[in-house]
């Protein structure tokens with residue numbers, strides 16, 4: 001007993017020191033945390049105190065918000081940059097139909113077969129929607145191709161106009177009716193309450209979709225809001241009924257199957273394919289829905305964690321508003337959590353993407369073939385009854401392909417789910433071919449002529465588009481009608497001239 005005591009007391013001493021050091025360290029870190037929170041509070045308080053102008057109501061003019069919040073504004077302005085490309089994505093325009101002309105055939109009869117470019121920065125939202133051939137050339141003698149709903153994810157002028165006119169009246173107007181109103185690209189008033197600068201939801205479609213699921217947006221945590229502001233636009237949606245009311249098909253759930261069931265139950269098709277005559281669905285960009293099914297969302301991350309990392313400038317911490325590929329700044333995105341080299345982190349992303357694209361490319365070949373086989377069957381006198389099952393399979397295959405592909409980040413956000421969806425698409429493409437093969441055999445057709453669709457222009461000619469005319473009309477429209485819209489907006493003080 002006695003012998004042991006010196007050892008014990010030495011041990012006790014060590015434990016005592018250990019506890020002391022832990023307590024000191026703990027107090028130190030708590031102090032740091034408190035200091036950092038107070039500092040951040042102080043920073044935000046200073047921001048508010050230093051407001052140069054008072055912003056009231058829905059102010060779509062980003063330049064005016066910029067006077068109060070110059071750091072966020074300056075980084076937001078960089079969404080105009082076109083200086084980054086990763087292996088498959090980036091912030092430049094890229095003509096997708098040129099690199100994958102089979103998509104022209106997949107979208108035959110739908111505006112996407114005319115023109116489809118990779119997305120670029122938010123700053124281009126207005127320019128791109130006005131310049132694309134998908135919005136056509138509305139004017140005195142040409143009717144609008146699109147309803148005003150098409151503006152919904154392009155500008156903070158949208159919530160402004162909805163407040164002015166009413167939501168339904170906004171959607172159901174012709175697209176061109178709001179050409180001189182919707183003029184500022186995606187910006188501050190899309191995501192922020194001007195009084196508190198809290199994140200806020202300005203798009204009724206998201207609030208309504210939550211309500212139909214029995215949830216309330218107001219119950220979202222601040223961390224969830226850092227994704228929900230994006231989910232106002234980066235989601236699956238459709239234009240419901242005659243008023244073209246923007247609606248998210250989430251009532252039964254947010255998976256590719258539950259949304260398909262929603263459309264099937266509503267007997268809904270976006271268009272009838274001009275070759276196969278299948279009742280088609282166009283997937284938009286279910287980025288949020290797919291993201292939720294991936295490993296990062298399941299660990300509680302939000303979009304802003306990777307796409308709007310914190311930056312520090314002169315001791316002030318703020319969110320980088322240049323929303324872009326996180327691979328542009330791996331050190332301030334992935335590496336804030338992962339102790340891994342830039343090369344490894346980049347390669348994780350590329351590996352997921354390459355593997356998904358392998359299957360995507362197979363689908364594009366086989367599904368295109370299915371459409372052309374269906375056309376051949378019709379041309380040889382197939383009946384509705386003979387075609388019905390094959391057309392359903394084509395609809396299902398293409399919905400799955402589009403869902404996985406149109407969510408450009410999906411193969412990284414939710415690699416396993418994306419691969420699963422693509423696998424089902426390929427499976428249904430092949431099943432459709434089997435069905436069609438039977439019908440063609442019954443009709444005595446042995447020769448299926450595959451057209452040359454090796455370039456975008458050959459594919460567009462094959463589906464019967466007069467691209468020269470479409471392009472000439474659009475160019476003319478861009479030079480004549482469009483400047484008038486912008487001049488009117490300027491004259492009415494809706495845009496700031498130097499922007």
Ligand code: HEC
Nearest residue numbers: 090091119120121124125128153154229230233303307324
């Ligand atoms: C008001 C609708 C809207 C909101 C809100 C919105 N986006 Fe976008 N986003 C778009 C549109 C439209 C484009 C394509 C613009 C173009 O190509 O002209 C786009 C493009 C992008 C791109 C591609 C940029 C590039 O450089 O290629 C990324 C990444 C992106 N958004 C992420 C986000 C994230 C993250 C959020 C939330 C913090 C968000 N977006 C919120 C509509 C929106």
Ligand code: HEC
Nearest residue numbers: 062065066069072073076186187188191226229304318319
């Ligand atoms: C697509 C949505 C989106 C747009 C557009 C947007 N912001 Fe933000 N903003 C965010 C998010 C997300 C945060 C982080 C908020 C948080 O973590 O609580 C943020 C944070 C802020 C903050 C708080 C300080 C900081 O930097 O974290 C300010 C101030 C701010 N934004 C100003 C602006 C201004 C000015 C504009 C327009 C030029 C703008 N924002 C446009 C989403 C957006």
Ligand code: HEC
Nearest residue numbers: 086089090230234287288291296302303306325327408409
């Ligand atoms: C864990 C990090 C991370 C989170 C969180 C995240 N993303 Fe991404 N996102 C990426 C990466 C990586 C890419 C692929 C970029 C590349 O290939 O250059 C990407 C790509 C994208 C793209 C395609 C960009 C383009 O140029 O076409 C969009 C759009 C996008 N993400 C939106 C979102 C939205 C919306 C959310 C939230 C619902 C989100 N992301 C959450 C990492 C993330």
Ligand code: HEC
Nearest residue numbers: 295299301305306326327333334336337338345346348349
């Ligand atoms: C805010 C923290 C955070 C950021 C930023 C972040 N990650 Fe992660 N990441 C996580 C967490 C947490 C996990 C789950 C880890 C686990 O379960 O072991 C994870 C998992 C992963 C995985 C494994 C996925 C799987 O299938 O299980 C990869 C790969 C990965 N991250 C890559 C990236 C890349 C690339 C970026 C940048 C574009 C990034 N992460 C950004 C926190 C982050």
